[in-house]
Amino acid sequence: MRKASCWRYRERMWWCSGPSENFALTTGSEAWRTRAATKKAMSVRHATKDDLEQVLEIEELTFSDPWGYYNFQAALEDIFLVFAEQEIYGFLVAVCCHRDTRGAIVKVGVHPEHRRQGIATRLLETALRTLQNKGMLDVCLIVEITRQQAIQLYKKLGFKITKIINMSYEDDMSDDSFYEMKLNFSPN
Numbered sequence: 477m478r479k480a481s482c483w484r485y486r487e488r489m490w491w492c493s494g495p496s497e498n499f500a501l502t503t504g505s506e507a508w509r510t511r512a513a514t515k516k517a518m519s520v521r522h523a524t525k526d527d528l529e530q531v532l533e534i535e536e537l538t539f540s541d542p543w544g545y546y547n548f549q550a551a552l553e554d555i556f557l558v559f560a561e562q563e564i565y566g567f568l569v570a571v572c573c574h575r576d577t578r579g580a581i582v583k584v585g586v587h588p589e590h591r592r593q594g595i596a597t598r599l600l601e602t603a604l605r606t607l608q609n610k611g612m613l614d615v616c617l618i619v620e621i622t623r624q625q626a627i628q629l630y631k632k633l634g635f636k637i638t639k640i641i642n643m644s645y646e647d648d649m650s651d652d653s654f655y656e657m658k659l660n661f662s663p664n
């Protein structure tokens with residue numbers, strides 16, 4: 477089992493969730509809208525407790541070291557979902573941290589049967605817009621170097637690699653490598 481994860485990153489954060497916002501559900505990338513139009517009409521919203529069962533299902537299909545129910549419950553206000561009718565297709569956890577000037581993407585997961593349809597793009601676009609509206613100057617994230625699909629996704633949304641982080645674990649002598657990636661909202 478991999479020991480390093482977005483969860484370790486989350487542990488380092490100062491959580492400062494604000495109240496939920498209403499999302500502009502009709503905005504988003506053209507590509508997403510075109511692809512989604514051929515399927516059910518998908519939208520983005522915040523999670524509620526009732527969604528956690530489906531979120532956990534995606535989490536367990538997606539990560540080898542999944543968060544449990546109580547992790548998601550603690551992050552409830554920070555979870556964005558893509559859904560249609562009663563079905564959830566993907567989720568993203570985004571927080572404000574570092575004295576309310578830096579946002580962070582903690583994790584994003586899309587159901588394996590619904591990938592490559594623009595769902596993660598839609599989640600990120602909504603989360604980034606929300607963080608910018610809350611006054612964040614930039615957004616950072618940490619991603620395992622092996623997660624090339626996610627790295628491509630983040631690059632597509634404008635994130636740049638700012639650091640390589642190598643972590644060693646004494647208990648099982650294993651190593652993990654991560655990229656820190658950052659997106660600046662301000663032009664400088």
Ligand SMILES: CC(C)(COP(=O)(O)OP(=O)(O)OC[C@H]1O[C@@H](n2cnc3c(N)ncnc32)[C@H](O)[C@@H]1OP(=O)(O)O)[C@@H](O)C(=O)NCCC(=O)NCCS
Pocket residue numbers: 482538566582583584585586587590591592593594595596597598619620623624625626628629630632
């Ligand atoms: C990474 C992940 C969230 C992408 O979700 P998705 O809904 O399939 O992503 P999108 O359809 O919005 O794709 C957006 C871009 O990401 C990149 N991408 C996504 N899947 C890819 C793949 N299989 N191969 C290469 N690039 C890929 C592409 O640049 C893509 O743009 P394009 O379709 O114009 O080429 C999804 O694959 C996933 O849940 N992976 C496991 C969890 C994970 O790695 N999370 C990130 C770390 S917390």
